Amino acid sequence: MLNVAFGIGVLLALSGGMAVWGCVAPQQLVSELVQRMDDSIKAEGTPNPSVLLALNLAGATGSNTHKWLLQEIQEEAVTRAQRDMMSGEVALSVLSLFSSCRDPRHVQALGLTVDLVQVLQQKMDEEMAVLEEEGIPKTTLYGVSLGTLALCLAGAGGYQGASVILAKQVLSPDSHLSVDTRAVAALAMTCTYGQTDLQDLQELLWEALSAVANGFLDEQEEGDGVIGNIYSTGLALQALVATGEFYAPRVWDCAQAFAAVSRHDYRLPMAIAQVLPALVGRSYLDAADLDCATRMSPNLQSTLSPKLQPSLSPKLGTAVVHRAATITVHYSITNTLQGRHFSYTTEVQVPDGSVLLQVLQAAQEKEPDIFSFQTEQTSWGPMVVSIHGLAANQNRRTYWQFLSGGVPLQEGVGTYKPQNGEHVQAVFSTY
Numbered sequence: 001m002l003n004v005a006f007g008i009g010v011l012l013a014l015s016g017g018m019a020v021w022g023c024v025a026p027q028q029l030v031s032e033l034v035q036r037m038d039d040s041i042k043a044e045g046t047p048n049p050s051v052l053l054a055l056n057l058a059g060a061t062g063s064n065t066h067k068w069l070l071q072e073i074q075e076e077a078v079t080r081a082q083r084d085m086m087s088g089e090v091a092l093s094v095l096s097l098f099s100s101c102r103d104p105r106h107v108q109a110l111g112l113t114v115d116l117v118q119v120l121q122q123k124m125d126e127e128m129a130v131l132e133e134e135g136i137p138k139t140t141l142y143g144v145s146l147g148t149l150a151l152c153l154a155g156a157g158g159y160q161g162a163s164v165i166l167a168k169q170v171l172s173p174d175s176h177l178s179v180d181t182r183a184v185a186a187l188a189m190t191c192t193y194g195q196t197d198l199q200d201l202q203e204l205l206w207e208a209l210s211a212v213a214n215g216f217l218d219e220q221e222e223g224d225g226v227i228g229n230i231y232s233t234g235l236a237l238q239a240l241v242a243t244g245e246f247y248a249p250r251v252w253d254c255a256q257a258f259a260a261v262s263r264h265d266y267r268l269p270m271a272i273a274q275v276l277p278a279l280v281g282r283s284y285l286d287a288a289d290l291d292c293a294t295r296m297s298p299n300l301q302s303t304l305s306p307k308l309q310p311s312l313s314p315k316l317g318t319a320v321v322h323r324a325a326t327i328t329v330h331y332s333i334t335n336t337l338q339g340r341h342f343s344y345t346t347e348v349q350v351p352d353g354s355v356l357l358q359v360l361q362a363a364q365e366k367e368p369d370i371f372s373f374q375t376e377q378t379s380w381g382p383m384v385v386s387i388h389g390l391a392a393n394q395n396r397r398t399y400w401q402f403l404s405g406g407v408p409l410q411e412g413v414g415t416y417k418p419q420n421g422e423h424v425q426a427v428f429s430t431y
């Protein structure tokens, strides 16, 4: 059933035109990822605009959960955008509404109306003011890049100035932007490049875009399909979909990249949402370009298959007692950055296969006065925001970084599974 639904969706999606001809991943991989994302929607609690955006870009618009998610995002926009959302969050909501064929300037829900583009402009003005004064934005350059992209797609003022800053950052040898940030900055700059007639600006953007795009192609070759890590690869591939003219006549080996993606078992809906558009030859840049007129009415589309029921029930009389093996994990917390310095280490036993969050919980239970901690739910799962009473702070740009054997983890506490004997450190750091 899903294949049928998806087949229709992809045909629709592809009829809208593709930036890189022929670069579409195997349908089975795409269908599987769509299904996982769709299944996650109600389980997640907080509505995630990146998920809606990715489903729309993949043409998978027919399910009831999709409809529910769109409604929730509109409700969040009218109630929270102005007060509680950062620029990047507002930008993702704008992109998700464009891709749902809704006008983000007139979002209506719960009897309220909001102009989300205007809200974004205000938030971006604040970002730019802090950037000019302190050289860093109020939130992050990643958020500013999303904001610039959304303003450009909306044709609203402010994106040109922001694109100049992004281009200069990308070209600066001292800025060390992550792959994720360079990728979203490239999408924003590509949009601006297509909108401006200013020759100086075009030249600057061309230089920055060919630097990012060629850099990604080099990294992909060196990383056997992976650009940065497996979680930044999705956004980098979106950038390569969108920036073909800036690396021509070089050819992108998209099959190598898609093979790397299919070797990884993406589970987190957010991770899937960032990689999926590239697998169908699209990027966030296409959010406002989808063919809304030809979109089929929902009742013509097959819905996604219902959640699979657990297929095996234990057979009566043949019960086998599985005693879960336990592993030992060493865990330390360190602050040499701020206030009273501290460093503590403990050792806990947890069932084999536990995620790091269970290690933190076990340590807290063992020595609550020392290993107390707090998390906040985010689009990537639980984020540790405080340990031993010391809280991360956005204004000071501090956070709790997690490392193993001195190397930063590439996953959060909700998904990372430590091995027996491993030593995980939480270190209070700046970004």
Ligand code: B12
Pocket: 086, 087, 088, 089, 090, 092, 139, 140, 142, 143, 178, 180, 181, 228, 229, 230, 231, 232, 233, 235, 268, 271, 274, 378, 379, 380, 381, 382, 383, 384, 385, 394, 398, 399, 400, 401, 402, 403, 408, 409, 410, 411, 412, 413, 415, 431
């Ligand atoms: C900026 C950023 C950060 C900043 C956030 C600061 C801030 N106040 O904005 C800081 C430096 C704090 C950070 C920390 C970490 N990050 Co980070 N981060 C990003 C980045 C580049 C952009 C996120 C963003 O702004 N999104 C836009 C806004 C609008 O969306 P949002 O959902 O509201 O954003 C919030 C969450 O993304 C959250 N967040 C950021 N990183 C992480 C990581 C995890 C695991 C969780 C649960 C939440 C989370 O902070 C954002 C602001 O509140 C993404 C890249 C990406 N591809 O998404 C990586 C990314 C999400 N981070 C990642 C990782 C691994 C981490 C760390 C675990 C690194 C580490 N070794 O310690 C830690 C989190 C540890 C903890 N305390 O639990 C991975 C997650 C991969 C995965 N499978 O889970 C990503 C995808 C980067 C990558 N390619 O590897 N990160």
